[in-house]
Amino acid sequence: MQGKDEFEDALLELLPSDGTPVLNRVMRVMMSKRIGRIIDANAYVEARDHLQQLGRIGVTRGQGGKVFLIAQPEPAETTITPETWSEAALMPFLGNYLSEAFQDELDLPNGSTVVVQDVSRVGPREGQWTRPDFLLVSLARLMFMPQQQLDVHTFELKAEYGGSVQSVHEALAQTRFSHFGHLVWHLPEGSPTEARLDEIEGQCARHGIGLILMRDPVAARFEVRLGPVRHHTAALDIDGFLVSRLSTDNQQVLKAALRLGSAL
Amino acid sequence: MGHVIAVANMKGGVGKTATVIMLSHALAADDSAKKVLIMDVDAQASASFCTAGDALHTELIEGGLTTDAFLEDFLAKNIDRTLAGYVRPAASNVMHNGNVLDISLIASSPALRNVERGLIHALTRSGYDMARIEAEMCSIMVAHLGELRRKYAYILVDCAPGISLMTEAAIRVADLVVVPTIPDYLSVLGLNAFRRNVWNDLVDADSKLPKPPRPAHVLITRRRSNVNSHQQTVASLSAQAQARRPDFKLFRSMIPEAAVVPVALEKTATDFPLFLSLWGNLVPELQSLVNEVKSALSRRT
Numbered sequence: 320m321q322g323k324d325e326f327e328d329a330l331l332e333l334l335p336s337d338g339t340p341v342l343n344r345v346m347r348v349m350m351s352k353r354i355g356r357i358i359d360a361n362a363y364v365e366a367r368d369h370l371q372q373l374g375r376i377g378v379t380r381g382q383g384g385k386v387f388l389i390a391q392p393e394p395a396e397t398t399i400t401p402e403t404w405s406e407a408a409l410m411p412f413l414g415n416y417l418s419e420a421f422q423d424e425l426d427l428p429n430g431s432t433v434v435v436q437d438v439s440r441v442g443p444r445e446g447q448w449t450r451p452d453f454l455l456v457s458l459a460r461l462m463f464m465p466q467q468q469l470d471v472h473t474f475e476l477k478a479e480y481g482g483s484v485q486s487v488h489e490a491l492a493q494t495r496f497s498h499f500g501h502l503v504w505h506l507p508e509g510s511p512t513e514a515r516l517d518e519i520e521g522q523c524a525r526h527g528i529g530l531i532l533m534r535d536p537v538a539a540r541f542e543v544r545l546g547p548v549r550h551h552t553a554a555l556d557i558d559g560f561l562v563s564r565l566s567t568d569n570q571q572v573l574k575a576a577l578r579l580g581s582a583l
Numbered sequence: 584m585g586h587v588i589a590v591a592n593m594k595g596g597v598g599k600t601a602t603v604i605m606l607s608h609a610l611a612a613d614d615s616a617k618k619v620l621i622m623d624v625d626a627q628a629s630a631s632f633c634t635a636g637d638a639l640h641t642e643l644i645e646g647g648l649t650t651d652a653f654l655e656d657f658l659a660k661n662i663d664r665t666l667a668g669y670v671r672p673a674a675s676n677v678m679h680n681g682n683v684l685d686i687s688l689i690a691s692s693p694a695l696r697n698v699e700r701g702l703i704h705a706l707t708r709s710g711y712d713m714a715r716i717e718a719e720m721c722s723i724m725v726a727h728l729g730e731l732r733r734k735y736a737y738i739l740v741d742c743a744p745g746i747s748l749m750t751e752a753a754i755r756v757a758d759l760v761v762v763p764t765i766p767d768y769l770s771v772l773g774l775n776a777f778r779r780n781v782w783n784d785l786v787d788a789d790s791k792l793p794k795p796p797r798p799a800h801v802l803i804t805r806r807r808s809n810v811n812s813h814q815q816t817v818a819s820l821s822a823q824a825q826a827r828r829p830d831f832k833l834f835r836s837m838i839p840e841a842a843v844v845p846v847a848l849e850k851t852a853t854d855f856p857l858f859l860s861l862w863g864n865l866v867p868e869l870q871s872l873v874n875e876v877k878s879a880l881s882r883r884t
Contacts, residue, residue, distance in 0.1 A: 347678075348675075348676050348677075348678060348855045349855070351683045352636075352675075354673070355671060356673050357682075357683050360681055
């Protein structure tokens with residue numbers, strides 16, 4: 320460890336973990352003492368600015384300025400236990416469910432196409448409630464009618480203690496871009512948060528939002544409490560949403576299915 | 584080549600450690616290009632604590648980077664390691680003009696007293712007499728300080744009260760011995776005894792130890808200008824220092840008894856102060872003292 324890296328490591332180690340700011344000049348003295356050699360102002364500023372660019376520290380102005388530690392996200396969970404279920408840990412189980420049991424329940428005609436995609440990290444950060452966790456697009460080929468029917472489902476996933484009336488509104492907001500909005504709530508049997516179920520279910524019914532309870536993700540035990548009501552979302556909004564969220568591969572799958580349907 | 588300044592007095596409580604800390608800050612602040620080293624040879628280790636703070640001082644003791652560890656390693660265990668290997672750079676918390684004061688430290692620990700005693704016992708059992716032990720210690724100090732003199736502009740030695748092996752050697756090999764003295768009757772008695780002991784060798788006329796190259800430079804400390812006895816003592820010492828063949832020199836700068844001193848000694852260990860705010864209204868006196876010290880060192884011996 321030499322020079323800049325050494326300074327940056329020392330700076331991160333010495334900053335209070337609770338985010339309390341420290342004067343720049345004090346931090347420079349602390350770093351010099353820690354490393355055992357005098358750190359000049361330029362070397363300090365270089366290390367500080369680099370860490371700021373990386374988003375590891377913040378800087379405040381006044382009195383010569385201060386630096387503070389920015390809390391970093393918890394490391395990814397390596398062991399999953401019922402006590403540590405987070406939304407991130409639940410995502411793969413929801414993906415499996417949507418790709419299998421949920422699709423079966425849609426009872427789509429033979430020859431239909433379905434794509435499922437994790438879109439929780441896709442799309443613009445700005446705006447309120449614009450990022451559903453999962454997206455399911457079904458393209459149903461009908462027996463006698465010439466058209467194909469495209470349905471877009473959005474899913475908002477909530478962990479055990481995240482389920483609330485507000486999460487219903489979140490799922491509802493996502494129907495700005497979809498036909499069907501779903502709230503998926505991890506609610507193990509006997510959970511103290513079951514007390515909220517009646518109210519949440521009532522809100523879902525009121526707004527036409529589907530409610531799926533994830534009772535046991537490992538055993539793939541899901542309970543559909545409410546089916547969603549189809550929202551008459553503008554075709555242009557749906558199209559723009561799919562273009563901005565679906566992966567290239569999934570877009571190709573849908574386009575191919577649409578071409579095939581037209582040709583038949 | 585850098586200068587070795589021993590801050591010494593047989594009498595305790597006269598402000599030796601405070602002088603070392605003040606002078607180290609003032610010398611480092613005076614010229615940021617000049618490195619300052621504090622060498623603590625007092626088992627009370629107050630200068631080490633005030634400079635490094637509790638955490639770093641503990642780390643240095645645990646890591647064996649102390650004067651007593653040097654004595655044990657070099658003399659008792661015959662490990663060939665220079666004193667420079669025991670230096671902890673960047674030991675101070677104090678800043679001045681946007682720079683961290685470049686003050687390094689060779690720390691001390693309470694073990695020093697027993698290490699020195701153990702060494703004397705071991706060497707006397709091997710047939711060494713005290714004069715030879717002291718002479719040996721002086722030559723070791725001269726050799727090891729040589730390397731440090733090339734790196735540091737000023738090496739300030741915080742000596743122990745009374746006389747100990749390392750203190751004795753440090754006083755005799757120093758370029759300048761600063762003797763802090765409170766201007767009261769008992770302190771002046773102690774000052775006279777100390778001068779006789781080191782400079783006149785009245786105690787041991789056969790001593791082969793080298794004498795310091797310059798006369799003792801007395802620094803009045805903890806002076807209370809409103810106390811008559813202090814005024815009279817200062818006047819008396821001034822008259823003696825201005826005699827035709829004076830036994831000692833007296834700095835014109837004087838450190839008053841001031842609340843800022845104990846506060847600063849605590850702050851320098853626990854906070855991250857600025858030199859000017861740390862020493863407050865003492866700063867002009869310290870700057871004046873620095874000029875006198877530099878002038879004394881520049882005079883030929």
